[in-house]
Amino acid sequence: MRAIVRAAVHGIIKNCLREKQNEECPRCAINAPGERHHACVYWSLDDVNFKIKEISSSLCMESVLNIIITFGYALQCLCLTQEHLAVGAELVDKVTEAEDPNSVLDEIIKPTDKCLM
Numbered sequence: 001m002r003a004i005v006r007a008a009v010h011g012i013i014k015n016c017l018r019e020k021q022n023e024e025c026p027r028c029a030i031n032a033p034g035e036r037h038h039a040c041v042y043w044s045l046d047d048v049n050f051k052i053k054e055i056s057s058s059l060c061m062e063s064v065l066n067i068i069i070t071f072g073y074a075l076q077c078l079c080l081t082q083e084h085l086a087v088g089a090e091l092v093d094k095v096t097e098a099e100d101p102n103s104v105l106d107e108i109i110k111p112t113d114k115c116l117m
């Protein structure tokens, strides 16, 4: 269940980042070819980190919990405890408070979690 919590937090934030990219880069929004004409290519690591902090600090934990429950149910291993909820909230806080949220986000996922992605 801890792996599902990690995969859910990581996946939700990455998905929100992709959505933000589609909102802020007109070429991504239409899935246009020609990478160098994309505004998103010029985002610095600081830009990406700022966007990740914006996303993680405004996440609705109730929605995160619903996604974790859905994953657990779908994988037939739904056994949620207070500890799992605390882990999820801790991970979101860790990303929000990090100096380099992008690296912290990638470190959330362990090699054994990749099958859940």
Ligand SMILES: [Zn+2]
Pocket (backbone or CB within 6 Å): 021, 025, 026, 027, 028, 029, 038, 039, 040, 041
């Ligand atoms: Zn783009």
